[in-house]
Amino acid sequence: MSDGFFNKRQKTAASEKSNNEDSKPWIEKYRPKKLEDVTAQDHAVTVLQKTLKSANLPHMLFYGPPGTGKTSTILALTKELYGLTLTKSRVLELNASDERGIAIVRDKIKNFARLTVSKPSASDLEQYPCPPYKIIILDEADSMTADAQSALRRTMENYSSVTRFCLICNYVTRIIDPLASRCSKFRFKPLDSSNALGRLQHVATEENLKFEEKVLEKILDVSQGDLRRAIMLLQSSSKIVKHLDPPVITNLAVDELAGTVPMDLINTLTTKITSMDYSDIMKFIAELKRSGWSGAAMVNQLHEYYINNDQFTKAFKNEVSWLIFGSDSKLTNGGNEHIQLASLAIGIANLYREGM
Template identity: 40%
Template sequence: MEYELPWTEKYRPKTLSEMVGQEEVVERLKAYAEKKEMPNLLFAGPPGTGKTTAAMALAREIFGDSFEQNFLELNASDERGINVVRETIKEFARTLPFGGAKFKIIFLDEADALTADAQHALRRTMEKYAATSRFILSCNYSSKIIEPIQSRCAIFRFRPLSEEQIKERLKFIAEKEGLNVTEDGYNALVYVSEGDLRRAINLLQASAALSKEIDEKLVFQVASKARPQDIRKMMEVALKGDFMEARKLLYNTMIEYGMSGDDVIKQMHREVFNLDIDDRTKVQLIDKIGEYEFRMVEGANERIQMEALLAQFLRFGKDKNI
């Protein structure tokens, strides 16, 4: 059986010009690529916004054919202790660049997962091997990187991709793979991905494994997410005072889409803002959603808590005469 590459790798942009979005970041990185020179870099931003792709594309444009010999990629969340700095990184950094390059590049993905001790060791390594190596660190939260490392890096902020940018890339892949995706299918992919292009592409591939015809229903089933209108309907019914019907809709949603109470409550939080109620009531409902989510995190029975939360919706609906 022939192994198929994940589409996130199969369709990963090879050059900076092919990248989706992040125009300001790309322009600055292109300047480094043209000069074949760069400082240490820190890429910060949400998952699936192009941090890894940018690092690899920059390295390819700087090194050309000697890319593989001069580029080391490590996922710091897998290898987060001080030993990875002392052994793997130092071993690579201490050798001379290959093929006449001025330096090597060490890419540390999810660097905010490194322990504090490992980060301090990394800071010393960055100083010691500055003549032969450059570091690119990627993280979701730059605040989790110690200040001495931040001060040694040029910081680039990656923003979540827009709906249009995600749709455009998905349509490109769907055309290459011979898929027929409906417009509501694309909207569902965008809704579930929340600005994360990698998640959207993985979901498209998972849906395509079931059918070449991809619509909204298939996407939500594969993603184990409820349609937003189903979640809104459940909350609206509760606000109007019909507890038993709202409870029935809750359990039907959990069974049909294979969702946990935690999954449902997160979608409720997202959809409250789209309810046709006044802002004050929305704030009060958000406060209650947060309270019951915390109870479930602490180990309370999710079914009991979800029913209790719906009961709170009834109370607010009654108070406001919704």
């Protein structure tokens, strides 16, 4: 009877673990568990794998665009250094954008940094390097005030024997020079399309997703190198079509979720601009606004259409850029979307009329 009880408990625990895994956001579910799983950051991964062998890490500064794997890399590194059990006591992760003042450095960070490390168990030592220091991860460190960064510099110096720091930021220029000079810098570049596409295909395969042709490419294009945003968009799209028959992720579903305007509407608008029929242009823009499409998104996509199109002259692109700059500035400052989009479209049509 006791065997039956324990088997039931084990099955229940396994079921709960499976449910927890399924309920996780995909960005956490598919976060790299090891350094070798990190996508497209070969230089950083190679250097960090070599430092793992000596287990003597320097202070580190990870910088680059969002969604390129900075946080995932340091979390994978700590797991390979300490294992899951020891990581809980050896690693302190803080989001510096939430706790950005000098008080957090003087209290929370300093108190953790000065603690001596506990001795690892024999089983942990057999499996992991378990170096005799802790790691403090400061995500979005570029949000910290200059005073807080200055205080952090002294803490790094005083407790370097028992604590290593990893600063993560998007803009390295916002980290003060005395702090940056104490860290080994690792630049995380935007993911190229092939690496990011491979990762998205892996997630789609694991989740048994069905999708239209070129949907994954569209998701990556909308995400602009941010793999985190791409995976979140893929998960949201899968939820939208889950109850459809068949449950296929469409390009239109991606456009709806991402807030981008379908290219056929952009192409129709540019065709009407080329025709220079002002009343037709105004009528079509009114229809677009009644459909709820974002004026700011349309301005951005018109910029991509005209500036990245080789059929237009440099002089024409220059004039269009000025028009788009003006409309975008007014939209950012709270201008009426309908008026600004109409003004932009009529302005570009006038360039055609002038023969540019």
